[in-house]
Amino acid sequence: MLVDLFGRRITYLRISITDRCNLRCLYCSGRPFEWLAPERILSYEEIYRLVKVAVHLGVERVRLTGGEPLVRRGVAGLIRMLAGIPGLRDLSLTTNGLLLANLAQELRGAGLRRVNVSLDTFDPEKFRRITGVDGLERVLAGIEAALSAGLTPVKVNVVVMRGLNDEEVPELARWTLSTPVHLRFIEFMPVGEGTEWGPDRFVPLEEIRERAAEAGELRPAEVEGGGPARVFRLPGGKGTVGFIAAMSRHFCRHCNRLRITPEGRIRYCLFSDREFDLRPHLARGEEALAEALRQAVRRKPASRLGLEPRRLMRTIGG
Numbered sequence: 438m439l440v441d442l443f444g445r446r447i448t449y450l451r452i453s454i455t456d457r458c459n460l461r462c463l464y465c466s467g468r469p470f471e472w473l474a475p476e477r478i479l480s481y482e483e484i485y486r487l488v489k490v491a492v493h494l495g496v497e498r499v500r501l502t503g504g505e506p507l508v509r510r511g512v513a514g515l516i517r518m519l520a521g522i523p524g525l526r527d528l529s530l531t532t533n534g535l536l537l538a539n540l541a542q543e544l545r546g547a548g549l550r551r552v553n554v555s556l557d558t559f560d561p562e563k564f565r566r567i568t569g570v571d572g573l574e575r576v577l578a579g580i581e582a583a584l585s586a587g588l589t590p591v592k593v594n595v596v597v598m599r600g601l602n603d604e605e606v607p608e609l610a611r612w613t614l615s616t617p618v619h620l621r622f623i624e625f626m627p628v629g630e631g632t633e634w635g636p637d638r639f640v641p642l643e644e645i646r647e648r649a650a651e652a653g654e655l656r657p658a659e660v661e662g663g664g665p666a667r668v669f670r671l672p673g674g675k676g677t678v679g680f681i682a683a684m685s686r687h688f689c690r691h692c693n694r695l696r697i698t699p700e701g702r703i704r705y706c707l708f709s710d711r712e713f714d715l716r717p718h719l720a721r722g723e724e725a726l727a728e729a730l731r732q733a734v735r736r737k738p739a740s741r742l743g744l745e746p747r748r749l750m751r752t753i754g755g
C-alpha cells in the first residue's frame with residue numbers, strides 16, 4: 438500500500454503524458470514556450486511499467502493529462518496497454534477536446550472509460566481570447582462525439598475568471614438541463630509564473646455558486662468519480678453542476694493523489710515544486726520501482742497552505 442506520513446492512502450495517479458499543447462490558455466501558458474526534448478518524456482512502455490507497479494501498491498484510478506494528451510501520437514495504444522492492467526478500476530483522460538471528435542470512438546474502443554473536457558465559454562470570441570485559438574466549434578463537436586461514443590460520464594471543467602467568463606456561469610449551468618454533461622466550476626488557482634492569475638481575476642466559489650443558482654434550484658446529486666467536487670442537479674437536468682473550491686476550501690486532508698510530470702517526476706502536490714525523479718528507478722525492476730514509490734509518498738506535504746508553485750500547469754499535468 439502507498440500510505441503517506443499523515444495516513445492518507447494514495448489511490449489516484451494523474452499522469453501528464455506530454456507538455457505539448459495545441460492551445461495557449463492564458464492561465465496555463467505563461468511566458469515563452471520551451472518544449473521538453475522528446476527523449477526526456479516518459480515512453481509509453483515506461484508509463485505502463487509505472488502504472489502496473491502503482492496498481493500493485495493499491496492505486497485504483499489513473500487519469501491521463503498534459504499538456505494536451507491527444508496531441509501525443511498513439512495515445513489510444515497507451516490506453517489499450519493501461520486498460521489491460523488488472524486492478525485498475527478507473528482510467529480517464531482530461532483533454533481540451535480539440536481533437537476529440539475524431540478520436541472519441543477509437544479511445545473508447547481502446548478501453549478508455551470517461552473523459553473530462555475543458556471548456557470555459559460558449560462565446561467563440563471569448564474562447565479565442567482565453568485559449569489563443571479559434572476552436573469552440575471543434576470542442577463542442579468533441580463533447581458530442583464523446584457522448585455518442587459512450588465515454589460517460591463526460592465532465593466539463595470550467596475555470597471561472599472575473600471579467601472573462603464569470604457572466605456566463607448561469608448559461609453554462611443551464612446547458613445541463615438539456616445535455617448529459619457534468620459541469621464542474623473550478624476556482625482559478627495561482628499555479629505557475631507569468632499567467633493571467635491575479636486577485637482581480639479570482640472569483641470565490643460562493644459567488645460562482647450563487648451565479649449558477651440563477652439557473653434554478655441546485656439539489657445535491659452524485660456523479661461517478663466525483664472527487665473533490667460538490668455536485669448538484671437542476672430540477673429535471675440531464676447533467677449535473679459541480680463545484681471545486683480549490684482555493685477557498687482546500688481538501689488536502691482527503692488528498693489521495695500523486696501527479697507524474699511528462700519527464701517522470703513525481704509531484705507530491707500541485708502546489709509544491711518539490712519533486713521526486715522516478716526515471717532512474719524505472720529501469721531498475723519492479724521491486725526497486727515500488728520502493729521508490731513508497732519513499733516518494735512519504736514526502737507528500739500535509740497541506741498546500743503556504744506553497745506557491747512556479748511550474749506551469751501545462752508542464753505539471755492539471
Ligand code: SAM
Binds near residue numbers: 502505534595623628
Ligand atoms: N489540455 C488538457 C485540458 O485542457 O484539459 C489537460 C491539461 S489542462 C492543464 C487541465 C486542466 O487544468 C484544465 O481543465 C484547465 O482548465 C485547468 N487549469 C489550468 N490552469 C489552471 C489554473 N490556474 N486554475 C485552475 N485550473 C487550471
